[in-house]
Amino acid sequence: PRVIFSGIQPTGIPHLGNFFGALLNWVKLQNDARPEDKLIFSIVGWHALTLPQDPQALRTARREILAVLLAIGLDPRRSVIFHQDANPDHTELAWILNCLTPVGKLRRMTTWKSKLATSRNANDESEVDESLLNAGLFTYPVLQAADILAYKATHVPVGEDQEQHLELSRDLADIFNRTFKARSSLFPLPQHIITPSRRILSMRDPSSKMSKSSPDQNSRILLTDSMSAVQKKIRSAVTDSITGVTYDPQNRPGAANLLTILAACTGEDASAVAARYADKGHGALKADVADAVEEVLKGPRAEFEKLRGQTEYLDGVARQGAERAREISGETLREVRARVGLV
Ligand code: AQP
Numbered sequence: 275p276r277v278i279f280s281g282i283q284p285t286g287i288p289h290l291g292n293f294f295g296a297l298l299n300w301v302k303l304q305n306d307a308r309p310e311d312k313l314i315f316s317i318v319g320w321h322a323l324t325l326p327q328d329p330q331a332l333r334t335a336r337r338e339i340l341a342v343l344l345a346i347g348l349d350p351r352r353s354v355i356f357h358q359d360a361n362p363d364h365t366e367l368a369w370i371l372n373c374l375t376p377v378g379k380l381r382r383m384t385t386w387k388s389k390l391a392t393s394r395n396a397n398d399e400s401e402v403d404e405s406l407l408n409a410g411l412f413t414y415p416v417l418q419a420a421d422i423l424a425y426k427a428t429h430v431p432v433g434e435d436q437e438q439h440l441e442l443s444r445d446l447a448d449i450f451n452r453t454f455k456a457r458s459s460l461f462p463l464p465q466h467i468i469t470p471s472r473r474i475l476s477m478r479d480p481s482s483k484m485s486k487s488s489p490d491q492n493s494r495i496l497l498t499d500s501m502s503a504v505q506k507k508i509r510s511a512v513t514d515s516i517t518g519v520t521y522d523p524q525n526r527p528g529a530a531n532l533l534t535i536l537a538a539c540t541g542e543d544a545s546a547v548a549a550r551y552a553d554k555g556h557g558a559l560k561a562d563v564a565d566a567v568e569e570v571l572k573g574p575r576a577e578f579e580k581l582r583g584q585t586e587y588l589d590g591v592a593r594q595g596a597e598r599a600r601e602i603s604g605e606t607l608r609e610v611r612a613r614v615g616l617v
Pocket of ligand 1: 281282283284285290291292293294295296432433435436472473474475483484485486487488
């Protein structure tokens with residue numbers, strides 16, 4: 275049987291990028307799973323802390339994101355849905371894995387390198403300055419490995435950008451298995467399930483991805499946005515001044531992004547969608563994208579509105595999810611402690 279694990283950070287309400295890049299696939303995996311498969315989905319609060327978070331905003335995001343996960347169709351009777359920060363097994367395992375992780379491996383992570391590249395010495399701009407970055411950001415991939423290995427996950431649905439982190443999870447599983455040999459290996463090596471959809475870009479700046487934490491509200495379409503907000507954001511999406519519509523992500527990223535979104539909504543291929551708009555303008559494309567997005571969002575939005583005020587129900591789902599998560603990870607951690615010599 276498969277054990278599927280994935281996570282999302284409570285850094286704000288999920289947007290269309292999160293939906294097509296991750297969440298929609300979680301729901302599909304859940305609905306297509308065999309009865310013996312385990313599905314574990316985590317809201318990873320400890321990961322969010324690697325960047326500065328306003329405590330009040332974090333509290334709200336934590337609750338709202340749970341409501342969004344339920345609203346899009348994750349079912350707490352079928353999937354374990356829980357807050358990472360309600361299960362200390364993750365941090366305990368992360369510590370043990372930290373002690374097996376070569377620093378050099380973490381320095382080679384592209385996510386770390388790109389953070390480093392933007393962190394410049396105030397006196398000498400040509401020099402990167404590590405002292406401006408926190409250690410959590412550096413060991414983030416180890417915590418991610420702990421998230422996965424605590425449940426002995428076999429399959430992890432992630433975007434291509436996360437492939438290197440998953441590779442590290444496999445390495446750490448292998449290092450642990452070899453360092454603490456017993457009759458059998460403790461950890462299976464987790465495989466990825468690459469999410470089929472393309473990356474969704476910012477509506478305001480198509481050179482960057484759509485992101486929860488961009489300061490520009492109009493750059494992202496939230497899963498809970500009203501119909502008029504969706505229409506407004508799509509109408510004002512940055513495209514180009516070339517006549518006609520073609521799918522050319524390299525030279526026309528804004529228009530390509532709209533085609534990607536439309537294709538994701540209808541389950542088609544972006545170039546096939548583009549062919550239908552060859553003789554039309556951006557205006558017609560935008561109107562259809564807005565309609566298609568509305569069609570996708572209206573169900574989840576209504577469900578979210580219903581759920582968001584049901585604090586007791588949401589707290590109950592979170593509590594039960596954490597209990598079920600701890601049952602599974604608790605078993606792993608007992609084995610880990612025994613192998614390491616901490617009993
Ligand atoms: N623009 C995107 N297009 C496709 N997939 C995306 N994901 C994020 N942005 C896009 C996928 O969403 C999942 C959950 O992501 P996360 O919570 O770990 O956040 P992130 O990847 O760092 O990006 P966000 O959601 O925009 O948040 P912030 O701004 O806080 O960094 C992942 O599977 C991710 O690939």
